Amino acid sequence: xxxxxxxxxxxxxxxxxxxxQYIEQxxxxxxxxxxxxxxxxxxxxxxxxxxxxxxxTTDIVEKEMYTFTDRGERNITLRPEGTAAVVRAYLENKxxxxxxxxxxxxxxxxxxYDRPQAGRxxxxxxxxxxxxxxxxxxxxAEVMAMAMEVYxxxxxxxxxxxxxxxxxxxxxxxLRESLQEFMGPKLQDYCPTCQDRFERNPLRILDCKxxxxxxxxxxxxxxLDCLCDECAVFFHDVKTHLKELGIDYVVDETLxxxxxxxxxxxxxxxxEGIGAQSSVGGGGRYNGLVGQIxxxxxxxxxxxxxxxxxxxxxxxQNVEFPPSWQPDIFIVxxxxxxxLTVLKLLAKLRGMGYKADKDYNGRSLKAQMKYAGKLNAxxxxxxxxxxxxxxxVMIKDMTTGEQKxxxxxxxxxxxxxx
RNA sequence: GUGGGUAUAGCUCAGCAGGUUAGAGCGCCAGAUUGUGGCUCUGGAGGCCGUGGGUUCGAGUCCCAUUAUCCACCCCA
Numbered sequence: 001x002x003x004x005x006x007x008x009x010x011x012x013x014x015x016x017x018x019x020x021q022y023i024e025q026x027x028x029x030x031x032x033x034x035x036x037x038x039x040x041x042x043x044x045x046x047x048x049x050x051x052x053x054x055x056x057t058t059d060i061v062e063k064e065m066y067t068f069t070d071r072g073e074r075n076i077t078l079r080p081e082g083t084a085a086v087v088r089a090y091l092e093n094k095x096x097x098x099x100x101x102x103x104x105x106x107x108x109x110x111x112x113y114d115r116p117q118a119g120r121x122x123x124x125x126x127x128x129x130x131x132x133x134x135x136x137x138x139x140x141a142e143v144m145a146m147a148m149e150v151y152x153x154x155x156x157x158x159x160x161x162x163x164x165x166x167x168x169x170x171x172x173x174x175l176r177e178s179l180q181e182f183m184g185p186k187l188q189d190y191c192p193t194c195q196d197r198f199e200r201n202p203l204r205i206l207d208c209k210x211x212x213x214x215x216x217x218x219x220x221x222x223x224l225d226c227l228c229d230e231c232a233v234f235f236h237d238v239k240t241h242l243k244e245l246g247i248d249y250v251v252d253e254t255l256x257x258x259x260x261x262x263x264x265x266x267x268x269x270x271x272e273g274i275g276a277q278s279s280v281g282g283g284g285r286y287n288g289l290v291g292q293i294x295x296x297x298x299x300x301x302x303x304x305x306x307x308x309x310x311x312x313x314x315x316x317q318n319v320e321f322p323p324s325w326q327p328d329i330f331i332v333x334x335x336x337x338x339x340l341t342v343l344k345l346l347a348k349l350r351g352m353g354y355k356a357d358k359d360y361n362g363r364s365l366k367a368q369m370k371y372a373g374k375l376n377a378x379x380x381x382x383x384x385x386x387x388x389x390x391x392x393v394m395i396k397d398m399t400t401g402e403q404k405x406x407x408x409x410x411x412x413x414x415x416x417x418x
Numbered sequence: 419g420u421g422g423g424u425a426u427a428g429c430u431c432a433g434c435a436g437g438u439u440a441g442a443g444c445g446c447c448a449g450a451u452u453g454u455g456g457c458u459c460u461g462g463a464g465g466c467c468g469u470g471g472g473u474u475c476g477a478g479u480c481c482c483a484u485u486a487u488c489c490a491c492c493c494c495a
Contacts, residue, residue: 005470007486059493063419081495110495115419117489126495193492259492281495306495334453335461373455384453398455 008114008122010308018324019311024107026153027127034146036103036129041085043109047077053084053293055260057201064112066122078111082128083261083286083302084293090132091294100133107307119309128283128304132290135299137234140265140285141241143303147281148247148270154310155319156271159280162252163267165235167227169288172263175226176202182220189216203256222253231264238265257282261289265301271313280313281305296406323376328354328415330372334365334384342383345393345408354415373398379415 005011012020031038047067054060066078079085086104089095095102107127114120130145131139144161151159167175179202183190187198190205191212197204206217227235242249249267257266268282283303290298314321329349333342342358349356357369357375365382372380382394387405395414396403407416 004486064493112494114493116487120494124495128495241444279495304495309495332454364448366455367448369455371455377455380455382454386453394454401456403454 006122008116010121010123015324019314019321020307023154023307023310023314024127027105027107027150030146030150030153031105031129034103034142036146037155038313039086039089039096039104039106041082041089041106042107043111044076044078045085047075049084049088050077050080050295053087053261053289054078054081058260060112063341064114066111066113080110080112082106082108082110082126082304082342083289084130086128086302087132087290087293087300090130091290091296096133096298098297101139102132103129105129111217119306125307126197126304127307128302130300130302132299132300133298135287137237137265138241139245140238140301141245143283144242144249144267145245145247147283147303147305149271150305151271151280151310154314155317156280156310156313157317158272159228160268160270161247161249161267162255163238163249163263164252164255164263165223165227165231166237166256166262166266166284167231168263171226171228173230174228175221175223176310178221178226179203179205183217186216201256206254206256221368224251224253234264254375256328261286261292263287267303269305271309278331280309285291326355327357327372327375327377328382329379329411330357330368330375330377331356331358332365332368332380332382333359334382335388337385338383338388341388341408345383345411349411349415354412383412 028038047065050065051061056062060080065080068076070076075327086106090102090104105128108125109123110126111123113122116122127150129143131143144163146159148159166172180198183198183202183205189212190198192364194205200269203223206220206222216333222234224235239249239251252268255266255268257268262284264287265284266282266284268279270278271280281304283301285299285301289297290296290300331342331346331349333339346356346358357377363371365384369380377398380396380398382396382403384394387393387408390405392401392405393408393411394405395411404414
């Protein structure tokens, strides 16, 4: 127990962590160029925030939250997603008082008490963006464009952007009604899950993978059929923007996002290669959410991707990662008397910005060379009796195997500038 | 929450119809005549065979439970 991590969690150890850093670096760069600023919110919040924000009837709130009471009897929950907290922070810090829209991004761990499986963990990591205070369809397109750019920059292939409109509080009830009208008569023929969905969320029935259900649902009224004029125009404009940006998409009328707060645009990015969890990111517009958490009626749109899934997909697609840490030079102590000289050279090189290291296990010369090779050092510098006497350092190029003796103040010349 | 598979050295896996000191490859450490890595060779360390019960003269090997892990459903990132 003492040496095993809790279920559904992961250690990210050296060798792995460099991949994470690489992904994060690209994400931050893209955000920066699109004008999104980072926001860091607490990892836990008042439980109420998620209940209100994510929706009481969602799976997340009903059965997946890490909730506990703290020593002050407060009801606390580890965040299961990012949007609610960002909206809370936007309101609490009165960011609405500044220039609008406010474009934010976050990156960090989220917690959901789910059963782990490929690409699904109890502590996982999300990168997400939220735009508060912008209502035009152009910003929807920007968020999607930005998401796609992240994937592209990471080197992912075979991605599909699925988009749909979920309508607004005006037209959604209409859809619900006509769906129930359509399905009601043959409800008994649907699978038990769908029968259950009938009252709670008939939209989901369209999404059922059960073959019989999808047959029964053929010809059912779709969301797009029921869109009010305003929503239809909005959706049309979003698509126009995407086309102008040269971004391919497929309209997927079965795309229904599970979280309660979505309105209008919903989208999801699918990738192949990680089993059943083919969705590597998704988002949408949530014009009602801010009003639900605070008083303000402020439109919002957001998007999130799962870092674990991105990583799995990249590995599956054999994407190349930049090489992990490797020393510029490894200094070999070839005689006990050289110890202090080695130490000083090491400090000097590090001070100049080189990645430099030495042995600390009292290894033989040969073993030190071997060790330097394992560390993948670019150069090895050897200092022993001869070098001490001559005031020199023997430098060996570990790739070519060539070596030469240089004056100890000329080492950096061999290494190349820094 | 539901269903199924797996659990033997750091890693990937062997292990017979249940029978004495549990193996290999890789990795790790150390050597292969006196100051040099990557190839090769030699040696060494390292395993309550996930955990707890049970069946048996005897269990890594069979049964049950438990935990972890993997896969799928649900849902989601």
